[in-house]
Structure formats: C-alpha cells, structure tokens
Amino acid sequence: MNSIKLYGRFFKESYQETVKNFNVYAVCFIFFILADFFASIPWTGLGYEDNSFYSIIMNVLVGLANLIIVVQVILIEKSRIKGSDKEKLLYAAPTYLIYTIYYSILMLIGLACFIVPGIILGVALAMVPLAAVLIDNDSINYFKVSWKMAKKDSVLIVFFVLSSIVTELVGLGLDFIPDWRVKLGVNVVYSFIDALVMIVITKVSVKIFYHLKAVLNDPS
Secondary structure, three states, X not given: OOHHHXXXXXXXHHHHHHHHOHHHHHHHHHHHHHHHHHHOOOOOOOOOOOOOHHHHHHHXXXXXXXXXXXXXXXXXXXXXXXXXXXXXXXXXXXXHHHHHXXXXXXXXXXXXXXXXXXXXXXXXXOOHHHHHHHOOOOOOOXXXXXXXXXXXXXXXXXXXXXXXXXXXXXXXXXXXXXXXXHHHHHHHHHHHHHHHHHHHHHHHHHHHHHHHHHHOOOOO
C-alpha cells in the first residue's frame, strides 16, 4: 500500500474510532473546544489591542492547554494499542513539551539558514515529540528514531505534517475576519470541528508512529 493510501486509511480509521468510542475522547473534545473559545476572546471588542499583554498571555496558556490535551489523546492511544493502563500526564506532558521545543528550535534554525533545510528538518524530526511519549526506554535517542522513520517513509510523515499545518492555517485564517462579532461566532462554530479534527489527526500520528516502528522492526 502506498503512503498516500495508507495515510487515508489511518485517517478514516481514526475518525471512525473517535465517533464510535466518543465517550473515551469526550473530555479531550470538550477541553479542545474550551481552548478554542479562550483563543477567540474578542480583545478588540473588550477595548484591548490584538497584541496586548492579556492577549499574548492567553495565547500562551491556550497553546500549553492544547499541548496537554494532545498528550492525553496520545496516551489514550498508547494504552489502547499496547493494552496497558493509561499513563499519567504528570510525566508525559512536560516531556512532550520539552521535545516539541527542541524540534521547533531545530526547525527554525533550519528555516533561518535556508527554507529547504528547515523543511527537511521539519519532516525528519516530526516524530521526535511522539517518540518521547510512546517509547518507554529513556536511553533511546528520539531524534535518531524520527530520522530513521523519515528515511523509511518520508511521504507518510509529510502528509501528517501538512495536515497539522493546514489545521493551524484554517484557524489563523479566521483571524482575518474584520468584524469581531462575526469572527467570534464563526470561531465558536468552528471550534467543534477543530476539536474533532485535532483528536483525529493526533490519533493518525500515533498510528503512523507505530506503523513505522513495526516496519523498522524497532524493539524500543
């Protein structure tokens, strides 16, 4: 099966599993919606600038909240696939955050040098944060694991990265709506779609990780 069809299969399976077992993801779904709601607070309507101190702080908190919810979905999938008890967020969330920061810094350095190296690093290291949560062996080099996965099937990882970027771009595109009342209304409606998509794409990323891990016959 080629990479594009495989990604489509993973996406379809993830969507069906989410809908069928919605009660498992209901809390994550609600918190994603709440995060989107706080991210769409109309600061201009409240008399503040878009880039005011309150706006920046809220965006940071929303970003952290989204990251924690993503880790929760990852842990749910890890426990489901491995047939084990779900791990606690207390350790996994900070680990995911740290490696997400590492990944982001390296990608930005690549983009600062030239666009192409940044894109290559963005794809080659896309699995690093996931590896930090899904691999229990702390002695493993997560960057090497991600690099091997990218070499094995870069197209599959590219589709995951692109789907994540498109999801972010849709949300950012709503910010260009001039009337804050209309923007708020659209954001509230879209938050339900965005919450579902975030869960599905996160599940897809876990499927991709375990698939490539199996293909590489990685025992970690």
